[in-house]
Amino acid sequence: MTSTGQSAPADTRLSAYVEAVRAMREGRYAVDIPLGAQDDVGRLGAELQQLAEHLSGHVTQVLRMQAISDTVNGGLTLIDVLDRIFDAFRTVIPYNRMGCALLSADGRTLRSCWARADFGDVRLGTGFTASMANSSLNQVIASGQPRILNDLDAHLRQHPDSHSTRLMLAEGIRSSLTCPLISQGKPVGFLFFSSTEPFTYQGVHQGLYLRIAAQLSAIIEKGRLYQELVEVNARLLATQDELQELATRDPLTGVFNRRGILDHLKAEYARARREGGPISLIIVDVDHFKKINDQYGHSTGDGVLWEIAQRLAGGVRQYNQLGRFGGEEFLIVMSNVECGQGPCIAERLCKLISAQPIEHEGLRLDVTISAGLVHATDPATVACEEALIRLADEALYEAKRAGRNRFSCRTAGGAALS
Ligand SMILES: Nc1nc2c(ncn2[C@@H]2O[C@H](COP(=O)(O)OP(=O)(O)OP(=O)(O)O)[C@@H](O)[C@H]2O)c(=O)[nH]1
Structure with missing residues (x-):
């Protein structure tokens, strides 16, 4: 603020005020306003000076707030x-x-x-x-x-x-x-x-x-x-997991259903090919299962299937997967099992079922299974996972023909495994 002590001519002060207003319009608030005498023009100058100071403070505050809200809004x-x-x-x-x-x-x-x-x-x-x-x-x-x-x-x-x-x-x-x-x-x-x-x-x-x-x-x-x-998304993901679980689980036995076990086989076959490790399959089929249904009813048949699934699940190590492949058929996918181990596992599974009768609602049923095993030391020698299933199927029907309650083996080349 400039005060000369001597009254400046009114027109000079007014043109300075016009300049100051113009400067403020352009965002420059550090303006010099001559006041001169305490007449009406001088009072107008004092008001203008206060307005300049107010606007300057206000704009500084607004800019500061804007910078802060930009930072905060980033969260x-x-x-x-x-x-x-x-x-x-x-x-x-x-x-x-x-x-x-x-x-x-x-x-x-x-x-x-x-x-x-x-x-x-x-x-x-x-x-x-x-x-x-x-x-x-x-x-x-x-x-x-x-x-x-x-x-x-x-x-x-x-x-x-x-x-x-x-x-x-x-x-x-x-x-x-x-x-x-x-x-x-x-x-x-x-x-x-x-x-x-x-x-x-x-x-x-x-x-x-x-x-x-x-x-x-x-x-x-x-x-x-x-x-x-975020919460809705988490709930959706959980529901998706549940749906995935429902879509791949067999409701009767609780093990993988056909889709679940085939997805697992596909992934394991691809991994074995990539890493060059061995892969084995066992197909299990309940012997004369139709007779159980016919003689004791469908619900007893279901009970038998449930018990067989539990025994098989207990008989395969955790990193081998079991699934219900069809009505009374189960598929076991085994990774990193050496050639000689497969027959031992197949034999153990047959014994797990035949050694003890299955008890269901007061009945004690002697049930047996037959199994077909295929082993591929080098999965690259098998065209696809379906080819492995076909070989295991052949071995299974050989076991059936040979009298049931037993297993038969194949290597990936198709030869019987001794
Ligand atoms: N209780 C019950 N029975 C089923 C289920 N799925 C398929 N089955 C029955 O399983 C039976 C399978 O019979 P078959 O294919 O003739 O074979 P099998 O009697 O076991 O004879 P082999 O395999 O030759 O020893 C059929 O009667 C089907 O109806 C199921 O979920 N529950």
């Missing part, structure tokens, strides 16, 4: 956004601690969802829950205005039941500013700024806090929506 989850606010707003608002609490859908309960301080551990941290009944925060909601408590000791004396105030005092907090968070006209929670010094917050900050709160409410809503999206 995706609510917690991420709050962390960014804690780091970004320090240049605008004094605080040693920040906390955020959200209201339950019915507005009756407040739950702290995040808190951070520059002095270490916070006592009133995530998960702290308080009832809104009789809470002084209801006044903050009703007014829609930030509340300043510059002497928390005095506040506790007035509200001796306020557990949260007690905890804040124990943390060393002496003054606080509480911003209501309102989204789409509805209170959703609060943002707390706190300081270890008393009388930190002034009414002059009020407008700024309100603007921050309005912006935060929108961000919190965005965070909430994002979290909902």
Whole structure:
């Protein structure tokens, strides 16, 4: 501001004012305004000077807010956004601690969802829950205005039941500013700024806090929506897993169904070819199963199939997979089983069924199985996984022809395995 002490001619001052207004229109607020005498023109100059200072302060604040909101808006989850606010707003608002609490859908309960301080551990941290009944925060909601408590000791004396105030005092907090968070006209929670010094917050900050709160409410809503999206996505993935499980499990026996075991065979065959390791298959078929159905009924037949599946599952090592291949047929896929081990496994499976009668609803049924085994030391010698199945099938029917309750073997070349 320039004051010459001598009154400048009115027209000179007016043209300087016009220049100043033009400069401000272009965003330059450091303007020189000659005041001269305390006449009407001088008073206009003083008003212009104040306007220039006000606009300069306002624009600085808006730019700062914009930079902060750009940083904050980059966050995706609510917690991420709050962390960014804690780091970004320090240049605008004094605080040693920040906390955020959200209201339950019915507005009756407040739950702290995040808190951070520059002095270490916070006592009133995530998960702290308080009832809104009789809470002084209801006044903050009703007014829609930030509340300043510059002497928390005095506040506790007035509200001796306020557990949260007690905890804040124990943390060393002496003054606080509480911003209501309102989204789409509805209170959703609060943002707390706190300081270890008393009388930190002034009414002059009020407008700024309100603007921050309005912006935060929108961000919190965005965070909430994002979290909902994450949860819905997780539920969808879980449902997809369940559907996948349902689509590949046999409901009667609980083992893989045909599709499940064939998918597994396909993957294992491809892996064995890639890595050059051996692969073996066993096809198991229940002997004279039709007779069991005919003599004791379908439900007994089902019970027998269930028991056979459990015994077979117990008889193959964990990294071998068992599936129900057809009505009374099971398929076992074995990886990394050496040539000599396959016959031992097939024999063990036959014995697991024949050694003990199957008990079902008071019946004791002597049941046997036949098995066909194929072993490929080098899977590259077999055209595809279906070729392996065909060889195992041939071996199975050889076992059936030879009298059942036994197994027969093939190598990938088609020769019988001794
Ligand atoms: N209870 C029951 N029976 C089934 C199921 N699926 C297929 N079956 C029956 O299994 C029987 C299979 O009979 P066949 O193919 O003639 O063979 P088998 O009687 O076991 O005789 P071999 O295999 O020659 O020893 C048929 O009667 C089918 O109806 C099922 O889920 N439950």
